[in-house]
Amino acid sequence: MIRPGAIAIAGAAETTALGTIPELSEIGLHADAALNALSDAGLRPRDIDGLACVGPMRPQMVAHYLGIIPKWVDGTAVGGCSFMLHVRHAAAAIAAGYCSNVLITHGESGRSRIAAMPRLAEPGTLAGQFEAPFGPLGPPTLFPMPVLRFMKTYGVTHEQLAMVAVVQREWAARNPRAFHRDPITVADVLNSRMIAYPFRVLQCCLVTDGGGALILTTAERARDLPARPVYILGSGESVETPMVSQMADFTSSRAFRVAGQEAFRMAGIAHGDVDHLMIYDAFAHLPLYGLEDLGFVGRGEAAGFIAERNTAPGGKLPLNTNGGGLSYTHTGMYGMFALQESVRQLRGTAPAQVPGAKISVCHGVGGMFAASGTVVLGNEPG
Amino acid sequence: MSTIKDPVTKGQPPRPVPTPETQHFWDGTRAGKLLLQRCPDCGGKAYFPPRPFCPGCGSRRVEVFQASGRARLYSYVIHHRPAPGFTPPYAIAVVELEEGVRMMTNILDCPQTPEALELDMPLEVVFTRLDDAIALPHFRPAKGTRA
C-alpha cells in the first residue's frame, strides 16, 4: 500500500471564468484549467508525463491539444466522481514509478453546450430497456428516486431536506465565484418550482460551464515546487449499478460505504480527525447519504445533523464550503470542483476558510449512486 | 437554470430494444405474463433484470418463472416537466414485487399526487401495448384498495 502522504497535489486550479463561458468549447475549458494548474505548480506541459481525463477519446484529445507526451494514461469515466478515482489511480501510478507528474483535467460546457460530450441513452442496454420506457428525463428524475423511501424509513421531513440547500447557500454567500449567492429560506426552497417531487428547483444542482485541473507528483518533488503541497493520505473507490432502481438499499449507497471505508482505512484516520468535508451534492439528499454512509453520523441522523446547523458556517463539521453543486457550480461532473475546494481549504486560501483545517475528506458520486470515489487530503504528510 | 437542456431522446417515447438475453421477458409481457428468473442453487432466489446466469453465485443453471404480479409501491418521483410520450405531472415509480425484486414502472389508474401515491400501497401488474413487439409492465392499485 502507498504510504499516506507519499504523493501530493502540487498544482490545482479552476477555469479562469466559471458559470457561463460561451467563448470556450469543452476542449478549451480543459486547456484553460490545465494551463492555470501548470502555472500554479510552476510547470510546463513538457513536464507532464501522465494524463487523466474523463471519457472516450478524451485523453488523446487533451494530450494533443496541450502538447503533452504521456507515458501513463487514465480515461476512467464513471461520472462526476471520476476525478477522485483519477487521483487514486495517479497516486498509485506515481508510487509504482509509471510516471512522475500527472495532470488531471476537467472541462465541461454543461450550460452553453459548445462541442460538448453527447448525452445518449442506448435503448438496448438494461437501463434503456428497464428504466427509460417509464419516462425518466436525466438526473433530476432518476437521482431523487430513493428519497421518499429514505424519508419514510427515517422520518425525514421536507423542511429538513430544504435546509440542505439553505445551509449551502450560506456558504456560497461567502464565495465570490459562486453562481448563486443570495440568501434563501426553507420557505423559499419549498415554494420554488417543482421539478420532480419531492425535489424543487432549489434542491437540484446548477448547470454551468467550467473546468478544473490537478497536478500530482511525489511529496519530495512537490516540496520543491512553489505551491503549498496537499498530501494524499488515503483514497477509495467503488461502483454499484448503472440503474438507480436496482440499488440494493434505497437508504444507503453501497458504493459510498465501500469507497469511504477504504479511504479512511488507508489514511488511518478517525472521523474526529476530519476538519473539513466535501460531499458531492448533485441533489439535496446526497449530503444525507454521504454523512451516514461515510460514518460521520448514524443511520437516519444526517437530516437532523444538518438542520441543527452542524455543517453550516460556525458548525463543528464544515461541509460543502464552496456552496456545492447546488449553489457554487455544477458543470455535469462536479467532483473536480469538490477536490479544488478541499485543496483551497488545506492551503488556507478558501474564500470561506475553515480556520486551521488540516484534514479534508472529499467524497464524490458518479451517475445516480452508480459509482463513488473518496479522497482523504491533508496539509501535513501524515 | 437548474434543468437539463437536452432530453435523453428526442420526439418519440423511449422504446426498449430487447437483446437475446432479455427477449424472453418481452415475449412474456406481450403474452400478459411477468417473467422473472431464479437460481435453484441460491434457494430459488428471484433476480431482475434478466440475464442468463445468477448474479448471486454465477451459476448458469437458472429458471424462468411467472411472477404473481403483486407488488407494493417502494418509492417514486412525480415529474413536472414534459418528456417525450408523457404528460406532466406523472409519477416514475419503483415497485417491489412479492418475489423480492424491484423494477421501475409507471402507476396507472391512480391520481399522480403524493396523497394518492402512498408508499407500500398494494399494486398489481397490468400490461400496456406499445406496438406489435413490445408491451410494458405497468402497475395499478390492487383491486379493493383503489385510492
Ligand SMILES: [Zn+2]
Ligand atoms: Zn445463484
